[in-house]
Amino acid sequence: MNVGVIVFPGSNCDHDCQHVFQNVLGQSVQMIWHKETSLKGIDAVILPGGFSYGDYLRTGAIARFSPVMGAVKAFAKDGGAVIGICNGFQILLEAGLLPGAMLRNKSLHFICKDVHVKVENAATAFTEACESGQVLKIPVAHADGNYYTDPVTLAAMQANAQIVLRYCTPEGKVTPEANPNGSLDNIAGIINPEGNVLGMMPHPERCAEDILGNRDGKLIFQSLLKAMKVKA
Amino acid sequence: MSLVITKELIAQHNLTDDEFKKIVEILGREPNLTELGMFSVMWSEHCSYKSSRVHLKKLPTTGPRVIQGPGENAGVVDIGDGLCVVFKMESHNHPSFIEPYQGAATGVGGILRDVFTMGARPIALLDSLRFGGLDTAKNRHIVKGVVAGIAGYGNCMGVPTVGGEIVFNDIYSLNPLVNVFCLGIAQKDKIFLGTAAGVGNPVIYFGSKTGRDGIHGATMASDSFDDQSEKKRPTVQVGDPFQEKLLLEACLELMAGDLLVGIQDMGAAGLTSSSCEMASRAGNGIDLDLTHVPRREPGMTPYELMLSESQERMLMVAKAGKEDECIRICKKWDLDVAVVGKVTGSGILRVLNQGTVVAEIPAKSLADDGPRYERPYSPPGYQDMLTNLNYDALPDVKDANAALLALLESPTIASKRWVYEQYDHMVRTNTMVRPGSDAAVVRIKGTNKAVAMTVDCNSRYCLLNPYEGARLAVAEAARNLACSGAEPIGLTDCLNFGNPERPDIMWQFVMAIEGMKDACEHFKIPIVSGNVSFYNETNGLSIYPTPMLGMVGLIESADKTMTQWFREDGDDIILLGATREDLGGSEYLKVQHSREQGSPPYLNLETEQAVQSCVLQLIRSGLVQSAHDCSDGGLAVALAECCMSGPDQTRGAVVRLTPDRQRNDSMLFGESQSRVVVSAKPAQRQAILEQAQQMGVPAGVVGAVGGVSLVIYVGDERSTTKTVDLPVATIADRWGLSLERRLSQE
Numbered sequence: 001m002n003v004g005v006i007v008f009p010g011s012n013c014d015h016d017c018q019h020v021f022q023n024v025l026g027q028s029v030q031m032i033w034h035k036e037t038s039l040k041g042i043d044a045v046i047l048p049g050g051f052s053y054g055d056y057l058r059t060g061a062i063a064r065f066s067p068v069m070g071a072v073k074a075f076a077k078d079g080g081a082v083i084g085i086c087n088g089f090q091i092l093l094e095a096g097l098l099p100g101a102m103l104r105n106k107s108l109h110f111i112c113k114d115v116h117v118k119v120e121n122a123a124t125a126f127t128e129a130c131e132s133g134q135v136l137k138i139p140v141a142h143a144d145g146n147y148y149t150d151p152v153t154l155a156a157m158q159a160n161a162q163i164v165l166r167y168c169t170p171e172g173k174v175t176p177e178a179n180p181n182g183s184l185d186n187i188a189g190i191i192n193p194e195g196n197v198l199g200m201m202p203h204p205e206r207c208a209e210d211i212l213g214n215r216d217g218k219l220i221f222q223s224l225l226k227a228m229k230v231k232a
Numbered sequence: 233m234s235l236v237i238t239k240e241l242i243a244q245h246n247l248t249d250d251e252f253k254k255i256v257e258i259l260g261r262e263p264n265l266t267e268l269g270m271f272s273v274m275w276s277e278h279c280s281y282k283s284s285r286v287h288l289k290k291l292p293t294t295g296p297r298v299i300q301g302p303g304e305n306a307g308v309v310d311i312g313d314g315l316c317v318v319f320k321m322e323s324h325n326h327p328s329f330i331e332p333y334q335g336a337a338t339g340v341g342g343i344l345r346d347v348f349t350m351g352a353r354p355i356a357l358l359d360s361l362r363f364g365g366l367d368t369a370k371n372r373h374i375v376k377g378v379v380a381g382i383a384g385y386g387n388c389m390g391v392p393t394v395g396g397e398i399v400f401n402d403i404y405s406l407n408p409l410v411n412v413f414c415l416g417i418a419q420k421d422k423i424f425l426g427t428a429a430g431v432g433n434p435v436i437y438f439g440s441k442t443g444r445d446g447i448h449g450a451t452m453a454s455d456s457f458d459d460q461s462e463k464k465r466p467t468v469q470v471g472d473p474f475q476e477k478l479l480l481e482a483c484l485e486l487m488a489g490d491l492l493v494g495i496q497d498m499g500a501a502g503l504t505s506s507s508c509e510m511a512s513r514a515g516n517g518i519d520l521d522l523t524h525v526p527r528r529e530p531g532m533t534p535y536e537l538m539l540s541e542s543q544e545r546m547l548m549v550a551k552a553g554k555e556d557e558c559i560r561i562c563k564k565w566d567l568d569v570a571v572v573g574k575v576t577g578s579g580i581l582r583v584l585n586q587g588t589v590v591a592e593i594p595a596k597s598l599a600d601d602g603p604r605y606e607r608p609y610s611p612p613g614y615q616d617m618l619t620n621l622n623y624d625a626l627p628d629v630k631d632a633n634a635a636l637l638a639l640l641e642s643p644t645i646a647s648k649r650w651v652y653e654q655y656d657h658m659v660r661t662n663t664m665v666r667p668g669s670d671a672a673v674v675r676i677k678g679t680n681k682a683v684a685m686t687v688d689c690n691s692r693y694c695l696l697n698p699y700e701g702a703r704l705a706v707a708e709a710a711r712n713l714a715c716s717g718a719e720p721i722g723l724t725d726c727l728n729f730g731n732p733e734r735p736d737i738m739w740q741f742v743m744a745i746e747g748m749k750d751a752c753e754h755f756k757i758p759i760v761s762g763n764v765s766f767y768n769e770t771n772g773l774s775i776y777p778t779p780m781l782g783m784v785g786l787i788e789s790a791d792k793t794m795t796q797w798f799r800e801d802g803d804d805i806i807l808l809g810a811t812r813e814d815l816g817g818s819e820y821l822k823v824q825h826s827r828e829q830g831s832p833p834y835l836n837l838e839t840e841q842a843v844q845s846c847v848l849q850l851i852r853s854g855l856v857q858s859a860h861d862c863s864d865g866g867l868a869v870a871l872a873e874c875c876m877s878g879p880d881q882t883r884g885a886v887v888r889l890t891p892d893r894q895r896n897d898s899m900l901f902g903e904s905q906s907r908v909v910v911s912a913k914p915a916q917r918q919a920i921l922e923q924a925q926q927m928g929v930p931a932g933v934v935g936a937v938g939g940v941s942l943v944i945y946v947g948d949e950r951s952t953t954k955t956v957d958l959p960v961a962t963i964a965d966r967w968g969l970s971l972e973r974r975l976s977q978e
Binding site for chain 1: 380383387388389390472473474475477478565566652653654655656657658659660661663664675677790791879
């Protein structure tokens with residue numbers, strides 16, 4: 001599989017995503033500078049974490065105007081698989097590829113720690129290597145991960161099983177205490193109605209190797225490979 | 233410029249009459265205002281090390297692994313596989329008191345540039361912080377601001393903040409310390425130095441535009457504070473981490489090509505220091521034309537341009553003919569870039585503006601010929617009063633449970649989770665041991681190796697005996713590395729002291745240097761970079777001497793990395809090293825008896841080395857499950873930390889300590905050195921004890937992991953009194969949430 005990792009000015013998890021796909025999963029990776037306008041030959045697109053354009057305005061608000069985003073939208077419209085992680089998720093929201101918006105964390109602080117998320121929908125291209133209801137331990141690292149959307153959209157997302165990951169306790173209970181940032185409905189990750197675009201706040205690329213003490217994140221990428229019928 | 237240089241003007245520039253005379257001698261004339269400003273920053277304590285240099289020369293700086301010692305932007309140490317680590321620590325104390333967020337943020341920015349300017353990609357940051365007590369709103373404001381500033385800059389840069397340490401003591405209320413350590417990885421054959429070699433080569437400015445911020449920052453950092461210090465806020469720079477991220481990527485791209493001769497960041501003293509230091513190192517001169525310097529606003533004078541400390545700027549000397557390629561790369565990253573001069577053979581830093589020469593100074597005079605002082609030093613009269621302490625007058629501990637809880641809750645010992653959860657400590661996916669263990673460990677991708685890092689200094693020990701305090705700091709740092717499975721390979725320092733013009737302060741400094749020297753020579757650890765911060769005093773009150781150390785260790789096989797927490801119920805708990813009567817200078821005396829007195833703990837370097845070698849050996853042979861050094865709060869606190877600092881779950885322990893004439897409090901809370909708590913499967917007991925005996929290290933099984941409480945019996949095997957008996961849930965709560973609770977007061 002040929003994975004395209006988009007590099008915005010200020011992206012800082014681009015190398016981490018490259019490392020996982022290349023060295024852990026043995027796939028070929030192309031780093032795509034944000035000024036490029038074509039995604040030719042790319043099988044899946046990753047929008048990595050970081051602080052695109054410094055995020056001095058709203059997170060992702062400037063990145064969505066980057067030239068490459070036109071190509072990303074077209075790619076997604078054609079059914080191409082797109083994963084936005086952390087800042088990548090924020091950019092997908094700003095670009096309208098996923099519904100909703102991010103508010104500042106309830107604590108008003110940046111939060112970096114392991115959290116647990118429950119796989120609410122294991123029938124997606126990004127979770128099919130997981131069991132339904134499986135609890136994954138994956139770290140978060142963000143200041144703006146407090147997901148919000150209007151009640152109508154939320155209801156539609158719930159009805160369509162678009163809420164893929166919810167913050168939960170280690171035992172899998174979705175409780176307010178397990179919610180690290182105040183996110184609506186404990187939302188940690190969502191997909192679009194078509195199921196080919198995923199946005200998630202936790203960083204699966206940070207927990208995909210034994211040497212880092214945790215491989216839960218690898219399941220997200222293995223799901224993608226499975227869906228794309230690629231051997232890892 | 234027709235301005236007359238008056239006595240007042242000279243004094244305003246923090247120059248003495250003799251220093252001014254020397255400037256006139258060098259130039260053969262009176263300087264103009266721009267030149268006066270340039271001399272004043274370059275000859276400031278901050279840039280010239282005029283009070284410290286004669287003593288710093290005593291420190292050991294060489295070793296088989298050392299590629300670059302002090303004198304460059306950062307030190308470089310070989311780790312094999314064609315790679316090296318590049319590291320340094322720097323202070324940003326004064327700015328952080330005046331404006332906590334920006335002061336700390338730009339401290340992070342500055343040290344990052346020092347590392348990537350050498351050709352290294354920064355992969356880890358650590359911070360050593362000193363604050364006043366948390367009972368005042370002002371101190372809480374400084375803590376929150378500094379932590380937010382470090383987070384704001386480091387997180388955006390995508391460089392993980394993997395560790396550090398924080399000590400709270402009211403002596404730092406008006407002089408907080410912010411010392412930032414950064415480590416990067418580079419290819420051994422691709423190290424870049426700050427040199428302006430090759431006459432005719434172009435000098436290129438890139439990065440942010442130059443503004444009026446930070447003018448005279450270096451001079452401000454070389455002065456004591458008084459009640460008016462907050463008015464110095466305009467001398468604090470404002471950081472833009474996004475711009476620095478672009479600068480980092482642009483630099484590494486420039487360095488990947490065959491384009492550069494030399495490169496240096498514009499830190500303290502901005503354009504002045506970068507140009508004259510690069511020229512001086514190469515024995516060359518530079519013609520610098522300010523006309524082309526990118527600037528934020530019109531009307532800036534040559535004086536302002538040369539002294540501005542605007543952040544996120546670099547100066548590079550390119551190979552002739554490569555200008556266009558350099559400019560193309562900078563523009564790709566949306567950076568301002570301009571050719572602003574060229575290297576000359578004159579040895580003169582000549583500054584032009586709109587066709588007029590505005591300054592003309594021998595580069596070497598500016599960079600290296602600053603004054604050197606052998607300041608007088610003598611111990612203060614109060615020193616004996618500090619060390620003499622009649623322990624018989626202090627009652628032994630009555631309620632050890634309460635004393636342990638009080639220690640665990642004291643901000644210095646309490647968990648720093650509230651702080652490090654605000655730092656991205658995992659980005660770059662190398663962090664094997666996260667904040668909260670003895671040392672942070674990051675793996676080195678592409679190899680089987682890992683690097684361990686720690687920052688340490690017990691400044692109370694240094695106050696009570698600066699020589700011993702410095703030796704103890706070296707020993708503790710090395711012990712922290714050993715407990716992680718690493719062998720020390722190099723050291724960087726950040727020497728924070730009061731006013732060097734005072735003989736008592738200078739005595740503290742000289743003694744601390746001697747202590748560092750002796751300990752480093754004994755352990756064969758080279759000091760490869762460092763920084764001195766003097767004048768940490770306000771209204772005549774000086775901080776405790778704080779020679780902060782950042783030590784780096786190598787783990788040859790990353791799978792032999794060790795952590796401090798207990799791992800399995802039923803494991804033996806073994807104490808390596810002997811417990812002496814060492815209450816002097818302890819956190820216990822401060823918390824329980826409000827005393828910061830006595831002699832610091834006894835340290836024998838041979839014993840220390842034996843204990844460290846033993847721990848390393850045990851870790852490498854896979855015999856132990858955990859290893860934790862005993863430091864602040866002594867054995868009881870170390871055991872509590874072993875029980876509750878693990879990332880996933882806490883564990884209880886039952887321990888029996890048999891005193892050898894010691895008081896109970898010194899048994900539990902005394903800070904005897906050269907001690908390590910290890911845990912191991914009972915099947916390994918014999919092998920461990922034999923190994924320790926062979927190496928001459930006292931060792932004994934003191935208890936077992938298990939249960940839901942920490943229970944400590946003090947007395948012989950017949951004694952049935954539980955001196956300490958606390959549910960781990962209770963100690964974890966008090967220790968884990970103390971900082972958060974104190975900081976959430978209004």
